[in-house]
Amino acid sequence: MAGVSLRHLFKSYGKNSPFVVKDVSLDIEDGEFMVFVGPSGCGKSTTLRMVAGLERVTQGEIYIGGELVNHVPPKKRDIAMVFQNYALYPNMSVFENMAFGLRLRKTEKHLIDTSVRQNARTLEIEHLLGRKPRELSGGQRQRVALGRAIVRHPKVFLMDEPLSNLDARLRVQMRTEIIELHRRLETTMIYVTHDQTEAMTMGTRICIMKDGIIQQVGAPEEVYMRPANMFVASFIGSPPINFLEGRLRLGKEGGLVFDTPRFALPLSPEKSKALLEQSYVDKAVVLGIRAEYVHRAEDVPGLGLPTEAPIRGDVYFSELVGADRFIHIKVGEDKIVMRAAAYERVADGTKLELALNPKFTLFFNRDTQQVIA
Ligand SMILES: Nc1ncnc2c1ncn2[C@@H]1O[C@H](COP(=O)(O)OP(=O)(O)OP(=O)(O)O)[C@@H](O)[C@H]1O
Ligand SMILES: [Mg+2]
Incomplete structure (x- = not known):
């Protein structure tokens, strides 16, 4: 050996x-x-x-x-x-x-x-x-x-x-x-x-x-x-992780907010701190979130920080994969896949409000593509 x-x-x-x-x-x-x-x-x-x-x-x-x-x-x-x-x-x-x-x-x-x-x-x-x-x-x-x-x-x-x-x-x-x-x-x-x-x-x-x-x-x-x-x-991972492009700006409470033309997502205090320290204010970044950490907002009240611009999207396709159902949602130009249980049927065209678990969001430098938080 x-x-x-x-x-x-x-x-x-x-x-x-x-x-x-x-x-x-x-x-x-x-x-x-x-x-x-x-x-x-x-x-x-x-x-x-x-x-x-x-x-x-x-x-x-x-x-x-x-x-x-x-x-x-x-x-x-x-x-x-x-x-x-x-x-x-x-x-x-x-x-x-x-x-x-x-x-x-x-x-x-x-x-x-x-x-x-x-x-x-x-x-x-x-x-x-x-x-x-x-x-x-x-x-x-x-x-x-x-x-x-x-x-x-x-x-x-x-x-x-x-x-x-x-x-x-x-x-x-x-x-x-x-x-x-x-x-x-x-x-x-x-x-x-x-x-x-x-x-x-x-x-x-x-x-x-x-x-x-x-x-x-x-x-x-x-x-x-x-x-x-x-x-x-x-x-790594199936379905592939969701990527969303946006900008980090300083929110009212002093923490960072991930901002896109369609929605704004406050960062968890830890991520906010880490990215502030790395001077990412007003910089373009990519948010990554896996399908299992995308939820219907109504299913997870209180998850994340309150936001003035919630993530609203339309279901355009869903696929049954064994015990899971992958629900594909359009949020403006962006596409997000949400992992749900197989029994959760959602008709195409359904309008949803989404919540991303802030604990599991990843942030990447848009230019180097390296993880930053
Ligand atoms: N005998 C060879 N002569 C010249 N180029 C080669 C030779 N063998 C492999 N290559 C080239 O080297 C690179 C790496 O090939 P390699 O076979 O190591 O890839 P791999 O990761 O095993 O891919 P796969 O998943 O398709 O098997 C490729 O661009 C391939 O074209
Ligand atoms: Mg090979």
């Missing part, structure tokens, strides 16, 4: 090509489940493949278990990688696929046998050991790929979108299985996905990337509740 450290890592795929991984520094602790998440092309796979030794490092250092591995070949890094396409050997049986890595290492035959059977039992594929990959379902193949990685007892597991070929139901099931597997093995895992839900449910920590640059690293709750910038705020 081992931790993984990335130090000022850069990657470009050619002499005159731009960097696709830029100054990535990160310490992944021994036994941690770290998820790399971000949009397509942001450099997740490239980073993972450098850790695996499948791509050369352009600049920077990679340490596995404290050892500099930049020039250590993949086979000697003691890692196991699981890919999206499973990459099973088609002509080998499930048993042979799982045993392959151990055979290469010249492990004794009876030890291979015990290990493969034991792990196959855990993954509930023991009855499939004699079959060829083509005789398996997608989920079964994925389990074999996992099994092949596990039997080797690597120091680190690297997984690149291992579930994206599975249907939605199986994906959720395998997600749980991988989480349990990690709890049991306590081996360091680095897991790549573009799916924020997968990242949020699986990671002990999440590393959010964009354009080759780390945007934020933190526990799921942390990146959800305290995003570092507008990108993280909107990438």
